[in-house]
Each structure stands twice: as structure tokens, then as C-alpha cells.
Amino acid sequence: MHGRTTDGTVRLEGNARERFYDSRGYGVPDGAALELAPVEAAHLLWREDVEDVDGRDLQAYLAGEPGLAVRFLVYKDLRDRGFYLAPAERWFGHETDVDFAVFPRGEGPWGDAVEYRVRVVGERDDVPVTHLGDATLAVVDEESEITYLGTDHETVSGSSAATLPSGVSATLVGDRVAVPDAPVELYERAFYGQPLDRNDGGDLQLSLLEAAHLAGDVLDIDRESVVGKGRQVEGERFDRRLRVYTTLRERGVVPKTGFKFGADFRTYADVESVDDLGHSELLVRVVPDDHVFAPRDLALDVRLAHGVRKTMVYAVVRGDEVEWVAVRRLTP
């Protein structure tokens, strides 16, 4: 059977509908004929169900359509995994920002359900943070292996709360804040700061974020001088991180540094005492709302989070608002 392209659609005549749509979910029927998207035509070329498209074999056809090689690899992989799928615009309209509608296993374009909304991404493509949240990324690396990343909008909340004293004296020391003879609640109950000596809870070191959050209410230190120091050493990144830090604390979640994991924060949802902390649940990376990821950085974050049994969450700061997007490895 031969395919012929008109207006970006590949037409198969004869009994194509019966052979490829009715039982295998390719294309859009037109009487007994079938209209295919290029990626569907490429797959039928690969299966040798179609001999050529406009006289071209698979490699020539893939080479002739920009981006088709990468979309084909993902389409084929999902078919190999037992899914039927359709080009997204056929399912969601031309406004869609994803590439494929993937149907639940055992279902197809005849039904209503969609299991995954898949966006195809090459290893070298940019991924704006605004593209995360309700799509599954299928990242095709330079060796044509595919990594699936599920992205979801997330709500973040916890039950941590502690009553703290006020008027605690504190001093800015370089790019951190010292609290000599700190009240025991500060660290032991609310998990602020780090004791200078583990055997003697008296002297605490606070980060600039912790100190800025506590300044005025709890700490007797000028908030502006703490925030000013933060901006001096981190620029506007400090304000973004402080916004996220504050939002987490307000929601009953305790953020501590995620440095050892390469993140901004690791978080504990239910802190009653540092002696009974439990496992931190999230790794949080703070990004501005115009942030653009390299797919490899996403892969790195998500792989690390998975390895330490935490969920990778991006805190996207837009003015005073914070949106949370979780990204997880996924096997369709």
C-alpha cells in the first residue's frame, strides 16, 4: 500500500480503514480510506504495512519532516508498550500544547478516555516551567532513549506549628545570624536553625531566610538589615526564596536547606519535635515564572529525588503567588 500526502495529511486508499483503523486505531476514516498524521504514516512505514509515502522510505520520510524523527520514536515506544494514541490536535483541537493523546491500555480512539497527555521533548529543547503541570513529558535523549516525566500541579500543606517566644536577641554574623543562648523551642520544637554545638543547644545559627522570617515577631533584629544582606549575597533570588520559605511555614510545612540534595529546601510536613522528625517528603527548587529548564536538569533533579525517596517539587514564584509543580519519573 502507498501513502500520498495532501495538505500535511497522508491518505491511504483501498481497505485502509478496515486494516488500520478498525482494529489498530490509526488515523481518521474517510469511507473505506484513511487519513493519517505523518507520525502514524511513519509507524506504518516502519511496520512495512505501507511501502512508501510519496515514494519515500522510512528514513527518507523521517529526514524530510522537521521534528518527525523524535515524535516517531515516542509514538513507536508507546505503541510498543501496548497503547493506542492519536495526535493531540485531533483530540484536543489545534490550541493544544501537547503532542499525543494516549488512550488507556485496551482502549482506543473509539472511546472517550485519555490516560496521558504527552509532550515530546528532545534532549536539547527548552522546557519553559509553564509547560509543566498537566502533561507527561517524553524526553528523547541523544541516544534515542526515552524518559517519561509526569508533571502535576500540587498542593503543599502540613500540620507543623509551635508557639514561640518573642524578643529573642540575634546578631548578623557574615551571611548568617547567630542567636546566643536561644530559647529551646526555637530549634527543638519549631526546627529553626542549627545548634553551634550538638551537645549544647544553647547557641543557634540561623540562615538569612529563617532570620528574615522570624525578624520582628520572634527575633529582636532589624528585618530590613537581614533582607538587605540576603539581597546583597543572592540578588532577587533571595526574595523569591523568602516568598517560598514563608508560604511553606504559613502552610504548616517546615523547610530546611536542601543543599545536600542540590535543592533549595527539603520539607517536613508534620514537625512536633526535632527528636521525632521522620523523613522529609519533598525537595523544593525555587524558580521564577519565566524559568526555562534544560531537560537534562529536570532528569537530574527527578532522578536524585527518586533515589532519596522524596518528591521533586518546583515552586514557581509569580509576584506574591507560589505555584507548586511536582515532577516524577513515570513508566507508562
Place this chain on the structure above:
Amino acid sequence: MHGRTTDGTVRLEGNARERFYDSRGYGVPDGAALELAPVEAAHLLWREDVEDVDGRDLQAYLAGEPGLAVRFLVYKDLRDRGFYLAPAERWFGHETDVDFAVFPRGEGPWGDAVEYRVRVVGERDDVPVTHLGDATLAVVDEESEITYLGTDHETVSGSSAATLPSGVSATLVGDRVAVPDAPVELYERAFYGQPLDRNDGGDLQLSLLEAAHLAGDVLDIDRESVVGKGRQVEGERFDRRLRVYTTLRERGVVPKTGFKFGADFRTYADVESVDDLGHSELLVRVVPDDHVFAPRDLALDVRLAHGVRKTMVYAVVRGDEVEWVAVRRLTP
């Protein structure tokens, strides 16, 4: 006892030598008196062995000397771990680019041996790649926790070798290269490429790096067109990566993509067959010789490599030369 500063050195009179040098390794004796570096004086202030330095208490003293707070935290941590240590310039001269000479446990400034050459780094400091290789980084994060990273120059070699056919036809397809009906040795023995279908080794997909390396000798494809495509999609990064790829192959090491680990390559030192691959040993990230790390990115790479039981190696490209630097988590 009171300290007094002259020319950047803190002097303790009385029996200071006997109390602090002879048994505990602080400072440089001058008769019965003792000359201390600021970080040593800070530690004695913290221990309350010294009441004040120039009338200042610990917090005031730390706040008054730029960078001292961070150096003090590392000095104290190493003392807490049972080490004696000295300011590096006292040991290695003023030309040194590290901060502390740390003596083996049980030894001190009276002996000759140095266990660690420690460079103190704040979380927000820049770390030029040229500073890695013969120093231990002590990274102090914003919450005053310390992560130690050992850095070593590394030699990289392996025993992978395979005889390959020549004149294999190949086609550039987008930003990858297709090899239809590839000879079996290419993938099975030498681990080039990725079969388009795992159940049928016939069609291989090669990365641009693999294809550029094989072009001419093995593949019947124009090397310049492959390299040109690489530069088009990656810029000069492609040349650096190709230099490292080629060097690894020449040394008998097989590089495959490190995408899932956020690196350029994972490597196999002794490939005889893909059916018997074993564990990949290294994660390699390619950097130019003027690269500057954020400490957090180092922490991320090293933590991930540790979690997957591999060694993190930076391939530093300087013209046609490649230097290898391994970075590992370390507990002194």
C-alpha cells in the same frame, strides 16, 4: 586570658604556649607566649579559654572579620571530629590556595604529615574548576551544615576494543543518525547506538557523537555534515563533548549517554558484549577549563552519583587536552 591583635595575629601572653600549643596544637609559640591566627583565636573564644580578643566576644569578633564566621565553622567541625589543624599558609606558605592543613588523627603541628588540604567554600561562593583536583572542599551551606567533597585528579582507562567493519551506510535524520540493517558488531560488541527495535537488532539509531566518531572509518557518511549538525544544535559544546567522547573511546572506555543521571556520559571500562555489560563505573560531565561551579551543583552531581554507586568525574577540556577530576563525598 585576653587576646590582642597585631598585624592580623592574635597574641596570648602568660603560659599560653604550654596550655594551647603543647597539648592542643593551637598557634605558633613565641617563648612562653603564643601567636594565633584569627580562626584559632575564635575557637579559643568559643571554648571560653580566652575571654575576649581586643575586648570583643565571639559573635562580635566573628562579625568583624570578613569570611571568618564560615572558616570558624569548618575549623570547629574538624576539631570536633578529633583533628588538629593549622591555617594553610603557616604550613604551605603564602602561595597556598587552600585554607587549612589538617593533620592525621592523633598527630599535630609537631609532625610532618598532612591528611587533608581543606578549602573552605560558602554555599554562595564560586568554585572554578581549576580549584578542584588536590583539595578537599568544605562547603558550608546557608544553615551552617558542612559537606566535605574530596577532589582528585584521575586517570581513566579501560579494555574495551572491537574490530568493526567499514563502509556501513548511514543517514542523518534530524539530530541523530540512522543505520539501517547495521552490522551486528556495531551494537552487540562495541555498544554503539540503540536498536530501533529491541527484538530486532537490524536498524540502529546513533547519536551525533557516535556517528561523528565513526564517520569515514566505519560509517559511509560525511563527517563534516555530522559535526556541522552537532554544532548547529549544541554550539561549541558539541566539540568539547566530541573531544571527550573520542578520548574515552581511544582509552578503551565506552561512553553512553548519561542523560538519565543528568550527566553527559556514563562509562563502561571493559565491554566485550552488550549481553554482559556489567555496571557503568563513572558519570562524566564535560566542562570547559574556565567553568565555574555553584557549590550546590557539585553537591547535586556528587549525591546522585553516590546514590547510583558511580563516581562523578568532570572532564575538563583545554584545547585538545582532557583532564579528569573525580569528586566524592567524604567524611573526615
